Amino acid sequence: MIPLKDIKFVLLDMDGTLLDKYFDDYFWEHLVPEKYAEKHCITFGKAKEELLSKYKDHEGTLNWTDIDFWSKELDLDIPALKEQIKHLIEVHPHVENFLRMLKRHKKKVYMVTNAHYKVLDIKLKKTEIGKYFDKCITSFEIGYPKEMMEFWKKTEKILKFDKEKTLFIDDTAEILKTAKNFGIKYLLLKTRANSKKQDKPINDFPFLKDFKELLTQDPSFHKTL
Numbered sequence: 001m002i003p004l005k006d007i008k009f010v011l012l013d014m015d016g017t018l019l020d021k022y023f024d025d026y027f028w029e030h031l032v033p034e035k036y037a038e039k040h041c042i043t044f045g046k047a048k049e050e051l052l053s054k055y056k057d058h059e060g061t062l063n064w065t066d067i068d069f070w071s072k073e074l075d076l077d078i079p080a081l082k083e084q085i086k087h088l089i090e091v092h093p094h095v096e097n098f099l100r101m102l103k104r105h106k107k108k109v110y111m112v113t114n115a116h117y118k119v120l121d122i123k124l125k126k127t128e129i130g131k132y133f134d135k136c137i138t139s140f141e142i143g144y145p146k147e148m149m150e151f152w153k154k155t156e157k158i159l160k161f162d163k164e165k166t167l168f169i170d171d172t173a174e175i176l177k178t179a180k181n182f183g184i185k186y187l188l189l190k191t192r193a194n195s196k197k198q199d200k201p202i203n204d205f206p207f208l209k210d211f212k213e214l215l216t217q218d219p220s221f222h223k224t225l
Contacts, residue, residue, distance in 0.1 A: 002167060002186055002206075002214065009161035010102055011184075013146075014113040016171030016193030018095050019123060023088045025194050028055065031085060035076055060147045060174070062139060065114045079118055089126045092195070094211035099132035101215060110159055111136040112168075114145050135159065146175045152182040173202050180205075 015024050029048070037047035054073065055064075063069045067078040102109050111133050113120060117140055124130035137155055144151040156163070167186040168179050171193035180187055189205040208214065 002188065004105075004167075004214065007107065007165055007167045007186060009108045009110070009159070009166040011110050011112050011159075011161070011166060011168040013170040013172070013175070013190070014111055014115055014120070014123065017169055017190040018092060018111075018129065019127065020090045020092055021171070021194040022196050023085070023090070025197070026088060027082065027085060031081060032074070032076065032078075035081065036074055039075065060145060062143075062145055064145065065116050065119070066140070067116045067118055079122075082119065082122055086122055086126050089123055091127050091129060092190075092192075092211065094215060096129065096132075098211040098214055099129060103132055108134050108159075108161070110134055110161075112146065112155060113137070114139045116140060146170070146172075147178055149178060149182060152179060152184075156182075169208065173204055176205050 012018055015021055028051075033044055033048040033051050036051060037044045040047065042050075051074075058064045058069075067082070070076075071078045099109065109132060113136070115123070115138060117138050120136060120138060124136075130136065135158075137158065139145045139151060142151050142154045142158075144154070146152075163183040164185050166184050167188065168176070168184050169188045169190055170176050170179070171190040173189060176187050176189055187205050189202060189207040191199045191202075191207045191209050193199075
């Protein structure tokens with residue numbers, strides 16, 4: 001149980017947490033390999049194998065979500081490809097009710113994402129959830145990914161949140177581990193990041209399958225509309 005009445009600051013990841021990760025998984029695991037295969041006259045299977053190896057080399061770094069880096073690395077127009085399938089960008093169920101509730105109760109609400117600022121722009125335009133946030137912080141602005149302690153040290157200085165009164169929700173356990181080591185008191189792992197994939201069991205953190213769980217658990221937050 002997360003005591004929402006004791007929380008003053010809410011930090012939220014974007015992809016997989018607020019937004020369905022199906023868009024990102026489809027993009028990197030299907031569309032990009034398809035275009036890469038066409039460009040290099042190889043099979044889709046061979047293209048996917050090569051790309052998954054390249055992705056792995058940069059996992060947990062700023063390059064991982066840097067679409068300018070991948071455009072150059074793969075010789076593909078990654079931003080243009082994302083625009084092509086932006087109709088697949090969807091908000092997880094009950095997210096907007098949760099965000100509205102936080103604003104109604106005057107919480108400070110911040111997005112903290114590893115997403116590239118160009119991708120952030122595409123997704124905020126498509127979903128219109130940007131209006132609920134006091135500020136959006138990207139790892140590119142900070143200079144470090146969320147997996148690194150330096151991200152949290154610099155972000156704390158910018159946002160001036162109180163670690164003892166902060167809730168952070170993310171769909172990546174490694175990032176939550178760093179946030180825990182940094183001292184953020186309340187942490188939740190968002191499961192069902194991709195609505196079309198089954199989750200692997202993770203027991204390291206309390207987890208959240210659906211945001212309606214946070215709408216109903218605390219009597220003082222029961223009215224959501």
